[in-house]
Amino acid sequence: MMSSAEPAIAVTGLRVVRGAREVLHGLSFEVPKGQITGLLGPSGCGKTTLIRSIVGVQVVAGGEVTVLGRPAGSAELRRLIGYSTQNPAIYRDLSVVENLRYFAAVLGAPKTDPARVLREVGLEGHADQLGGTLSGGQLSRASLAVSLLGSPQLLVLDEPTVGLDPVLRKELWELFGGLAERGVTILVSSHVMDEAARCQRLIMLRDGDILADDSPEGLRARTDTADLEQAFLRLIEERQPA
Amino acid sequence: MITLATARRILAQLRNDHRTVALMVLVPSLIMILLYYVIDNGPVFAQWAPALLSIFPFLVMFLVTSIATLRERTSGTLERLMASPLRQLDLLLGYGLAFGAAAVLQVALALTVSLTWLGLDLRGELWALVLVALLNSLLGTALGLFCSAFARSEFQAVQFMPLVMVPQLLLGGIIVPRDQMATVLEWISNVLPMSYALEAMKLAVMTGDLGSDFWRDIAVVAGSVLLALVLGAATLKRRTP
Numbered sequence: 001m002m003s004s005a006e007p008a009i010a011v012t013g014l015r016v017v018r019g020a021r022e023v024l025h026g027l028s029f030e031v032p033k034g035q036i037t038g039l040l041g042p043s044g045c046g047k048t049t050l051i052r053s054i055v056g057v058q059v060v061a062g063g064e065v066t067v068l069g070r071p072a073g074s075a076e077l078r079r080l081i082g083y084s085t086q087n088p089a090i091y092r093d094l095s096v097v098e099n100l101r102y103f104a105a106v107l108g109a110p111k112t113d114p115a116r117v118l119r120e121v122g123l124e125g126h127a128d129q130l131g132g133t134l135s136g137g138q139l140s141r142a143s144l145a146v147s148l149l150g151s152p153q154l155l156v157l158d159e160p161t162v163g164l165d166p167v168l169r170k171e172l173w174e175l176f177g178g179l180a181e182r183g184v185t186i187l188v189s190s191h192v193m194d195e196a197a198r199c200q201r202l203i204m205l206r207d208g209d210i211l212a213d214d215s216p217e218g219l220r221a222r223t224d225t226a227d228l229e230q231a232f233l234r235l236i237e238e239r240q241p242a
Numbered sequence: 243m244i245t246l247a248t249a250r251r252i253l254a255q256l257r258n259d260h261r262t263v264a265l266m267v268l269v270p271s272l273i274m275i276l277l278y279y280v281i282d283n284g285p286v287f288a289q290w291a292p293a294l295l296s297i298f299p300f301l302v303m304f305l306v307t308s309i310a311t312l313r314e315r316t317s318g319t320l321e322r323l324m325a326s327p328l329r330q331l332d333l334l335l336g337y338g339l340a341f342g343a344a345a346v347l348q349v350a351l352a353l354t355v356s357l358t359w360l361g362l363d364l365r366g367e368l369w370a371l372v373l374v375a376l377l378n379s380l381l382g383t384a385l386g387l388f389c390s391a392f393a394r395s396e397f398q399a400v401q402f403m404p405l406v407m408v409p410q411l412l413l414g415g416i417i418v419p420r421d422q423m424a425t426v427l428e429w430i431s432n433v434l435p436m437s438y439a440l441e442a443m444k445l446a447v448m449t450g451d452l453g454s455d456f457w458r459d460i461a462v463v464a465g466s467v468l469l470a471l472v473l474g475a476a477t478l479k480r481r482t483p
Binding site: 019052057075078079081085090094095102105107130 | 244250254255321482483
């Protein structure tokens with residue numbers, strides 16, 4: 001039905017106002033299917049607001065967001081998108097596996113899914129532990145596990161690797177890579193630049209505007225820098241009127 | 243299906259919290275016992291017992307639900323659910339079912355203690371009493387859900403309890419009979435659901451007269467539950483600012 005050339009996410013002129021402040025000033029971009037797209041930028045630049053708009057839980061002031069060919073927030077999309085919020089959204093007074101069983105039931109996912117996602121995020125040993133007794137990194141992995149339930153076509157992950165040690169981070173990025181190879185589109189936000197290199201495409205956000213939308217190689221070439229942190233700084237300097 | 247899964251999940255949360263369960267189930271019975279010995283007069287106790295038996299399920303469910311839903315809002319689990327196929331009514335009914343079951347347990351124990359140890363004389367039908375108590379717990383659940391939308395913190399949520407509860411008790415006809423109040427207060431009393439719940443409970447326990455008055459009261463309380471559920475559902479928005 002949908003051609004593979006069609007983007008997974010198409011955003012045009014997205015404006016979001018929170019309180020008296022305009023947080024996103026008319027963003028337009030596309031996220032290709034079956035790739036890992038990184039959403040980068042300093043804390044407070046509008047990453048989470050943009051992610052919430054794509055998932056369809058954010059009140060938007062203007063513009064269009066199309067996800068998998070449907071308007072963001074459509075009822076059919078709710079089974080197709082795996083969403084992991086920045087703060088681990090799991091019940092602290094339930095065990096990890098109780099959390100997973102509940103969300104699997106809500107999604108209508110197979111009964112074997114909780115065991116599968118526990119393995120994928122490496123939390124098998126903590127299945128029966130209460131959410132409230134997990135460490136920060138374990139909590140965010142449990143939250144990530146929930147978003148993997150039901151085999152979503154699009155994964156939207158808001159800072160999934162915060163507080164994880166380098167080994168776990170590497171493992172999770174391998175997991176993301178494997179999912180992308182199977183055709184899952186992944187949009188992942190981060191403020192850690194070394195993670196950017198693992199993405200096939202980067203969207204750099206600053207103060208509610210898009211600073212760059214390119215591949216990591218393209219960015220390095222364009223800014224004539226070796227690492228992406230430098231590239232980011234160079235782009236900000238370019239923007240500033242002399 | 244999702245409704246049942248939600249009710250199961252909420253019951254599992256309760257099960258993991260032994261102290262809350264103990265408080266929920268035991269406190270009403272303990273207060274009934276205390277009241278019995280404070281009054282120290284069988285017939286007078288029999289006048290107060292129905293009021294307490296209708297207040298407890300409302301009070302406890304209101305508190306528990308407003309805090310539980312506030313937690314869902316602040317912890318991000320509500321946002322996750324609003325991005326999922328779950329419908330607002332699934333969540334509301336899930337809470338209603340789970341806490342309704344808890345209320346049955348609570349009332350069952352308070353009632354057993356009252357009818358045996360405290361020698362409460364039940365003239366009416368037992369099922370009528372349980373029906374009123376259950377409706378009260380659902381009313382508390384629905385109103386707690388609604389009020390939690392206006393609280394930013396658990397401190398604020400707790401403050402809604404006296405706000406919702408005390409006027410309904412003062413105007414509910416247990417302290418001063420409703421027809422002896424100033425006209426304006428009686429009007430207000432007429433639109434508060436607790437007035438009808440208290441009257442229905444009195445009819446069920448003291449007179450055994452389950453005629454049209456009783457059923458009118460039940461209909462008003464049930465209608466209030468539905469209204470509060472609709473209002474509660476309206477506060478659960480898929481998109482938030």
